[in-house]
Amino acid sequence: MKKGWIIALGLLLIGFIGAYIWYSRLKNRAENEPSAYKDTLKPRLEMSTLEITSIDDDRIRMNVKMLIDNPLPVGFKAKRLNYTVLMANTPIVEDAYEKPIEVKSGDSTLVTLPVVVINKKLMTVLKTLDRKDIDSTTYTIRSQFDLDVPILGERTFTQTITRRLPTFYLPKIKVDDLDLGKLGLKETDLAAKVSITNENRFPFNFTDTHYTVSINGKQIAEGDQPESILIKKQATTPVVFPVTIKPGQTLGLLPKMLFDKKDTPFLVTLRCKLIDKSGNSAFNNSQMNTVIRGTLADFKKD
Numbered sequence: 001m002k003k004g005w006i007i008a009l010g011l012l013l014i015g016f017i018g019a020y021i022w023y024s025r026l027k028n029r030a031e032n033e034p035s036a037y038k039d040t041l042k043p044r045l046e047m048s049t050l051e052i053t054s055i056d057d058d059r060i061r062m063n064v065k066m067l068i069d070n071p072l073p074v075g076f077k078a079k080r081l082n083y084t085v086l087m088a089n090t091p092i093v094e095d096a097y098e099k100p101i102e103v104k105s106g107d108s109t110l111v112t113l114p115v116v117v118i119n120k121k122l123m124t125v126l127k128t129l130d131r132k133d134i135d136s137t138t139y140t141i142r143s144q145f146d147l148d149v150p151i152l153g154e155r156t157f158t159q160t161i162t163r164r165l166p167t168f169y170l171p172k173i174k175v176d177d178l179d180l181g182k183l184g185l186k187e188t189d190l191a192a193k194v195s196i197t198n199e200n201r202f203p204f205n206f207t208d209t210h211y212t213v214s215i216n217g218k219q220i221a222e223g224d225q226p227e228s229i230l231i232k233k234q235a236t237t238p239v240v241f242p243v244t245i246k247p248g249q250t251l252g253l254l255p256k257m258l259f260d261k262k263d264t265p266f267l268v269t270l271r272c273k274l275i276d277k278s279g280n281s282a283f284n285n286s287q288m289n290t291v292i293r294g295t296l297a298d299f300k301k302d
Contacts, residue, residue, distance in 0.1 A: 043069065044071075044157075045066050045159040046066065047163070048110065049064075050063070060170075062114075067108055075103060076103060076147045077101065077102045078147055080097060082143065082145070083141055087137060135167060136165060137167055139163050143160075145157055172197040174292065175298075177193040179191040190221055190243045191240050192213060193240050194241060194268075196238075200233060202233050202278060205230055205231065206228070209241075214266065214268075216265060218253065223242070262296075265293065269291050271287065271289050274288045
């Protein structure tokens, strides 16, 4: 009986020694790591990539991919991940990733956070930076998640990731004129003359452009321009989108279009992909949707 206890205690002692050596190695590895993870042995997050998926009139949608690393001796589960995105130390997004997260011991997993930025909040920050003539700023992601079991006396883990990146200004699109060409009962030519202002310090391209033109609430034309359009940096680029209106679509509108321009509203919608010429992955496959409204009186010539 005593011999059995001695063997059991010996095995237990060996187990403790092995666990201590394993933990010491992990701790030493953490202490030798540079950056914000130095001297830490706990779950941590890193921002992998950021992709803009769509730019609308009122909001920008993007995906932020976060790598969650677990250097602990046990796996863990978290029910949700809370996160805040700041630009120039100003919160522009506060949201939560509601799906369960599970990471095995010594493993990592990639989580995609859907981020929606309201343009009004973004423009407030951009205007402040513009007044100070600042062309780059800090982007910060603060994250927090709770584990289902305490680890090393902790249950709630927080992580702050900060990067300094160029500021990004939304392209400004203005319809300068809806130029009616040859009027006819069979067809009417229309050219939408558009100015695209790019305040950024880098150019980009519009591709796969699709547009529609509505007058007085009636869609009269649509068109596509698959060729790439270069939008110059810190400049206004004029673009003409030609459209041929189908027969009969403007027949009832012609009197208002010619003689009642002040009370004749127009609406131009534009949808395209936005690509950074330098290969910035943040813009890959990003979709931009813009709506421009006004009246035909806006195009009166002086």
